[in-house]
Amino acid sequence: MDDIIRNPEGDNESEPQDKAIISRRKFLIGSAAVGSAALFGNCKTASAAKEFSGWPDRFGCLTDLTMCVGCRSCEKACNEANNMPEPDVPFDSASVFEQKRRPTAKALTVVNQYKNPKDENSFIYRKIQCNHCNEPACATACPVHAYEKTPEGAVLYDPEKCFGCRYCMVACPFYAPAYDYESALEPRIFKCVLCHDRIKAGGVPACAEACPVGAVTFGKREELIKVARKRITDKPDRYIDHIYGEYEAGGTSWMYISGVPFEQLDFPVDLPKKALVEETKGFLGAVPVVFAVWPALFGMIYTALRHRDEIEKGKSQSHEREEEKK
Amino acid sequence: MSNGTLTTTGNFRSWFMDKLLMGMSWPEYSRTLITPFNIVAAIVLSIGIPVILIRFIYGLGAVTHASNEYPLGIILGWGLFGGVPLSATGFVMGTAYYIFGFRGYKPLVRLGILTGFLGYLFAVVYLLTDLGRPWRIYYPMIIGFGTTSVLFLIAWHVSTYLTVQLIEFSEAILEWLKSRRVYKWATMIVIGMTIAGIILSTLHQSALGAMFLLAPGKVHPLWFSSYIPHLFLSSSIYSALAMVIMVSTLIARFQRSAADNNFLGSLDRLTVGLGKGASVGIFVYFAMKLISIAHDDNWHLLFTSWGYWYLVELLGFVLLPGIVLAWGAKTGSAGIVRIGAFASVAGVILNRINVSVIAFNWQLPGHLHHIIPPWQEVAIVATIFTIHILIFRWIINRMPVVREHPDYREGH
Numbered sequence: 241m242d243d244i245i246r247n248p249e250g251d252n253e254s255e256p257q258d259k260a261i262i263s264r265r266k267f268l269i270g271s272a273a274v275g276s277a278a279l280f281g282n283c284k285t286a287s288a289a290k291e292f293s294g295w296p297d298r299f300g301c302l303t304d305l306t307m308c309v310g311c312r313s314c315e316k317a318c319n320e321a322n323n324m325p326e327p328d329v330p331f332d333s334a335s336v337f338e339q340k341r342r343p344t345a346k347a348l349t350v351v352n353q354y355k356n357p358k359d360e361n362s363f364i365y366r367k368i369q370c371n372h373c374n375e376p377a378c379a380t381a382c383p384v385h386a387y388e389k390t391p392e393g394a395v396l397y398d399p400e401k402c403f404g405c406r407y408c409m410v411a412c413p414f415y416a417p418a419y420d421y422e423s424a425l426e427p428r429i430f431k432c433v434l435c436h437d438r439i440k441a442g443g444v445p446a447c448a449e450a451c452p453v454g455a456v457t458f459g460k461r462e463e464l465i466k467v468a469r470k471r472i473t474d475k476p477d478r479y480i481d482h483i484y485g486e487y488e489a490g491g492t493s494w495m496y497i498s499g500v501p502f503e504q505l506d507f508p509v510d511l512p513k514k515a516l517v518e519e520t521k522g523f524l525g526a527v528p529v530v531f532a533v534w535p536a537l538f539g540m541i542y543t544a545l546r547h548r549d550e551i552e553k554g555k556s557q558s559h560e561r562e563e564e565k566k
Numbered sequence: 567m568s569n570g571t572l573t574t575t576g577n578f579r580s581w582f583m584d585k586l587l588m589g590m591s592w593p594e595y596s597r598t599l600i601t602p603f604n605i606v607a608a609i610v611l612s613i614g615i616p617v618i619l620i621r622f623i624y625g626l627g628a629v630t631h632a633s634n635e636y637p638l639g640i641i642l643g644w645g646l647f648g649g650v651p652l653s654a655t656g657f658v659m660g661t662a663y664y665i666f667g668f669r670g671y672k673p674l675v676r677l678g679i680l681t682g683f684l685g686y687l688f689a690v691v692y693l694l695t696d697l698g699r700p701w702r703i704y705y706p707m708i709i710g711f712g713t714t715s716v717l718f719l720i721a722w723h724v725s726t727y728l729t730v731q732l733i734e735f736s737e738a739i740l741e742w743l744k745s746r747r748v749y750k751w752a753t754m755i756v757i758g759m760t761i762a763g764i765i766l767s768t769l770h771q772s773a774l775g776a777m778f779l780l781a782p783g784k785v786h787p788l789w790f791s792s793y794i795p796h797l798f799l800s801s802s803i804y805s806a807l808a809m810v811i812m813v814s815t816l817i818a819r820f821q822r823s824a825a826d827n828n829f830l831g832s833l834d835r836l837t838v839g840l841g842k843g844a845s846v847g848i849f850v851y852f853a854m855k856l857i858s859i860a861h862d863d864n865w866h867l868l869f870t871s872w873g874y875w876y877l878v879e880l881l882g883f884v885l886l887p888g889i890v891l892a893w894g895a896k897t898g899s900a901g902i903v904r905i906g907a908f909a910s911v912a913g914v915i916l917n918r919i920n921v922s923v924i925a926f927n928w929q930l931p932g933h934l935h936h937i938i939p940p941w942q943e944v945a946i947v948a949t950i951f952t953i954h955i956l957i958f959r960w961i962i963n964r965m966p967v968v969r970e971h972p973d974y975r976e977g978h
Contacts, residue, residue, distance in 0.1 A: 344634060380715065383710075384710035403697055404699045406632075410780070411781060421630075519782065530769055
């Protein structure tokens with residue numbers, strides 16, 4: 241057998257000298273199998289790189305933090321609309337304000353109280369719930385596709401698909417998803433659903449409907465931005481010039497305007513303007529490259545080194561033969 | 567064929583004693599089980615297994631500090647993020663031996679593959695303990711395709727790679743069972759499997775780092791970097807070499823009877839060789855760490871309390887082991903290389919726990935309280951780790967891993 245690296249298709253008659261070592265042909269068949277598996281993998285991961293600029297006409301809410309009076313009517317309405325369990329502390333009690341709360345498996349929205357930095361005697365209230373991102377990090381993170389951004393604006397979660405890895409909670413920049421750690425058999429994520437069924441039936445989210453002072457405005461996201469912009473322009477003393485959620489983490493369906501900077505109300509403010517899905521696009525984009533290049537590269541190295549071994553073996557054998565002749 | 571039909575009970579009995587009891591009778595075998603290590607292991611298991619049962623009866627909340635802000639804890643920080651890079655041994659040794667032709671390292675190749683295979687298997691066991699509904703573990707394969715998810719990639723790759731490693735290790739299993747026909751088939755596909763292993767490993771090792779790219783702001787900026795996939799990949803390579811040094815050292819110390827002279831006699835020389843490779847790898851990683859700080863211009867953060875902790879990791883568990891490894895390799899001292907290797911392994915575990923647990927949510931109030939695990943969580947980790955060691959030892963004692971099977975000596 242001569243020592244040329246041959247075209248695999250033409251390499252039909254070759255039998256390896258040493259049966260214990262894998263022949264190139266067998267190797268190439270093996271790597272072709274790996275390669276086809278790679279192609280299959282490519283199609284799947286490549287779909288991660290699609291552009292998505294957000295559903296048109298999606299709905300959202302605008303919370304005006306200067307108007308909220310901390311009555312917790314929204315918490316009560318949310319609890320009833322979503323058939324949640326009775327709260328530990330009644331909804332008319334202000335004692336909950338003693339500590340900072342967050343949405344949990346038992347409460348999809350909560351209101352927290354902050355001292356007004358402008359006026360020591362008054363309070364600012366902040367309502368927290370899922371912000372329904374335009375391109376949600378939770379949906380990006382979910383390995384089983386349990387999250388979906390609906391054309392109406394809501395980010396919905398399907399417990400039937402979820403296997404409880406909680407990577408969505410790692411990814412969510414707003415700390416919105418809550419997990420039922422108490423359940424052994426059916427643990428699941430709980431989060432605001434933007435009252436999706438009510439919206440589809442032409443209604444308004446329960447919390448927005450319940451708000452006695454109109455602090456939560458429901459509408460098309462584009463319209464809400466105009467409303468917010470107008471309020472800020474009309475009363476520049478009352479508001480800071482920032483619509484939270486217009487651009488944060490790629491923009492959210494739930495937005496906020498406030499009289500004090502958002503970091504003073506514990507809003508995460510160090511978020512990128514682009515959607516978080518962009519952060520891993522580059523990595524996932526490299527996956528097909530690895531699948532394509534690695535077999536070729538390492539296959540080449542393997543073949544080249546085997547080739548060198550064979551040459552050396554040939555040399556030493558002919559050397560031995562010469563010595564024998566002498 | 568020696569693995570022919572085992573129809574009669576007598577045959578089965580001798581097979582059972584030969585394969586499982588290592589040629590001893592039951593009473594003899596049971597007597598060998600009473601060792602100090604086994605007694606400690608029994609104590610750990612008797613505490614930990616009930617805790618694991620509690621986890622599956624009352625939920626994760628009963629045994630962990632996991633909360634809505636802290637979905638990940640020490641179970642995954644240690645078992646998945648720490649365990650997977652140290653299980654790159656199969657891919658690193660396989661690549662060195664089969665692809666690059668480092669034939670001298672043959673006595674350590676199977677050990678590397680076994681360490682890798684069991685490492686991945688147990689990373690999955692830790693994951694099953696932590697998953698809310700572990701019985702749905704196959705969902706990413708069948709039910710829902712989260713193609714934008716880095717974790718989806720990891721799920722596919724880890725499961726595929728586990729199969730690849732089982733096929734790679736099947737050589738040893740088949741020799742143990744003396745099944746020559748399948749054995750031949752298994753040796754034929756080894757190069758294809760090794761290259762599949764390289765692809766899968768480079769991708770999912772870096773993907774474990776890329777998981778945190780979705781959480782900018784949550785991970786402390788010193789540990790969060792756009793280079794984090796590269797950092798995870800490069801540290802997995804040197805830590806795999808260090809892990810092979812560590813595991814082979816422990817076998818030579820505690821499981822000497824399972825090893826043959828070929829293994830024991832060449833171990834010091836091979837350890838120095840691996841140490842040389844690991845020291846190059848660790849300095850590459852160290853340089854990349856510096857570049858990642860420079861890229862984000864985070865130098866000023868080094869002089870905060872988080873920065874000091876970062877320097878402990880970077881200088882004490884990367885640079886220092888690197889110097890020790892290089893010194894050992896230079897002077898040809900296997901003992902010094904081993905010290906460096908043990909420290910390198912510890913350093914990688916520290917790094918992964920730092921990224922996934924300690925520096926995660928660093929800015930939240932009461933952070934330090936959340937990252938200290940309750941004893942139950944530690945007991946779960948200790949239990950799974952103990953089972954891991956027991957199974958590893960069980961295989962080492964029975965299958966030709968650190969010794970060559972006499973019938974197959976020239977076969978591979």
